[in-house]
Amino acid sequence: MGKITGTRYGSIAQFLHWCTAILVLVAFMYGPGGPEQRVYSSVHEFDRRLHETLGLCVFTLAVIRLLWRTIDARPEPPPVSRWMRVMATVVQGLLYMLLLALPLTAIAGAWLEGHPLALVAGVEIPPLLGASHNAGATFASVHKWLGDAIMWLAGLHALAALYHHVVLKDGVLTTMLPRWFPAGRARTDR
Template sequence: MNTPVDRYDRLTRTFHWLTAAVVIFMFASAHIWENLEKGTPLRKGLQSVHISLGIALAVLILARIAWRLSGGTRLKADSHPALNLLAKMAHGCLYLLLLAQIVLGFLFRWAQGEPFNFFGLFSVPAPFAIDHAWRGTLGGLHDTVAWAIIGLAGLHACAALWHHSIKRDNTLRRMLPAPRDAV
């Protein structure tokens, strides 16, 4: 039976799963609207939600990094040192890719010169002018980084499932809520 020390704290788990859900929705929504006719309400709605969630993701990732640096649960590594190093490198790359994606998303939107707001509540003005000619480059980079995030996150999920199914260790359980009878 796991003790509370054997799993990540509730906030760390919430950050993890919320990030995963937002990233998956944003990736899917972008690929759905690409197949919709330009100017349709559904396409515009998906784009608007995507942009708003991008702003929310920026706040979420910054909060997640601050929590990790200041007080997030640190757990003893369960694996071989080489696997632990690989896991740390993958996590570091995921954080860097997420930060790069957020920056690219903001720059791309500002280069489009279109409104950039959070669920219609407030706008995010461009802090400097970005030449519209950069739209294609920034959009391409934003798309490439999205695929890199999905690929690396997929490997991350496969590694968790490998730990759970093949190694039969606690790696996956540490990121899941505690069973009710364990509390």
């Protein structure tokens, strides 16, 4: 079930990929953003709790994805120029680094500022780091910057996949699409 079939990723890799993409997008949309007073105001309580819960889910999925990559086979990449292969590797590596760094910087920032990690289920994880408000504010700023960076990089990643699909017609996009998805039936099932 999880193994690749021909020239596509297995169903588990596809599931992890698309779940991660959706969670990152929703977490970005629900991030309260702004100064500390705004983020931790009662008006933004639900958004913050949802954002923090999704962030933990993203971190967990990123770890699972990295572990899965060590045992799962991947389809053979299409023949492309060296610069494209290098860029694909760099972007993929940066995306994984951001998937791990984003939640970690958020947790460090909250805890150093003295705030618990608050989840949707009403669970709160108290700070496990000693308070250092300035360091926490720095981590919070880095988190905001990394949040913007992952959206830009994910957008570039999506545009590159569409370029491969529409212009190069090399099947790169379909390797990560489920068979039931209309564009997922095109190239890789031949």
